[in-house]
Amino acid sequence: MEYRDYxxxxxxxxxxxxxxxxxxxxxxxDRDIPFKFQAILNTYVMKxxxxxxxIESLFYYMEKEGMIYQTFQVLHTKIKVSEKREIKKFxxxxxxxxxxxxxxxxxxxxxxxxxxxxxGMLIQxxxxxxxxxxxxxx
Numbered sequence: 001m002e003y004r005d006y007x008x009x010x011x012x013x014x015x016x017x018x019x020x021x022x023x024x025x026x027x028x029x030d031r032d033i034p035f036k037f038q039a040i041l042n043t044y045v046m047k048x049x050x051x052x053x054x055i056e057s058l059f060y061y062m063e064k065e066g067m068i069y070q071t072f073q074v075l076h077t078k079i080k081v082s083e084k085r086e087i088k089k090f091x092x093x094x095x096x097x098x099x100x101x102x103x104x105x106x107x108x109x110x111x112x113x114x115x116x117x118x119x120g121m122l123i124q125x126x127x128x129x130x131x132x133x134x135x136x137x138x
Contacts, residue, residue: 006056006124009033016130018055020123025051036133043138044071056123060116064109072105074136076129079108084120100124 006021009032016037018027024046028038045068049058059079062069082098089095098120103111111121 008125011130014130016128016133018126018128020056020059020125021054023052023054024049024058027055034130034133036136036138037128039138040071040075040133040136044068055126059105059108059123059126060121061113062109064106069105069109072126072128075132077105078127079103079105079123080125080127081108082122082124098122 006019007026008017008019009022009030010017011034016034018033022030024041027033028041028046028051030038045058048066048068058068059072062072079102081101081103083101085097085099086094087097
């Protein structure tokens with residue numbers, strides 16, 4: 001797996017999917033990102049965070065206060081994570097397997113950073129509601 005594998009933007013009728021390796025500076029200039037989402041990022045998020053910060057590190061260390069948290073809360077953001085799990089084999093021994101898990105913003109932030117590190121969590125993407133983006137007041 002390469003670094004660019006998690007640098008993508010997709011849309012369907014209800015959600016906007018953004019890969020976790022995008023930096024905020026790249027998101028604010030990428031042509032595939034909807035203009036309203038870029039305007040939200042530039043107005044509320046980029047004022048408090050360095051443009052080189054990736055989506056992954058922004059959400060990994062996010063706290064439950066501040067404008068950034070409130071912004072993504074209003075956008076009904078969900079976080080897709082791969083977690084490392086230890087699976088016991090039938091004949092003894094264990095193997096390590098990665099499984100995908102979806103978290104709401106509040107669920108993910110409630111997990112302490114030490115536990116995220118211990119579980120080997122990797123943020124793959126964030127999902128935002130397009131209706132929430134469309135109705136977001138600027």
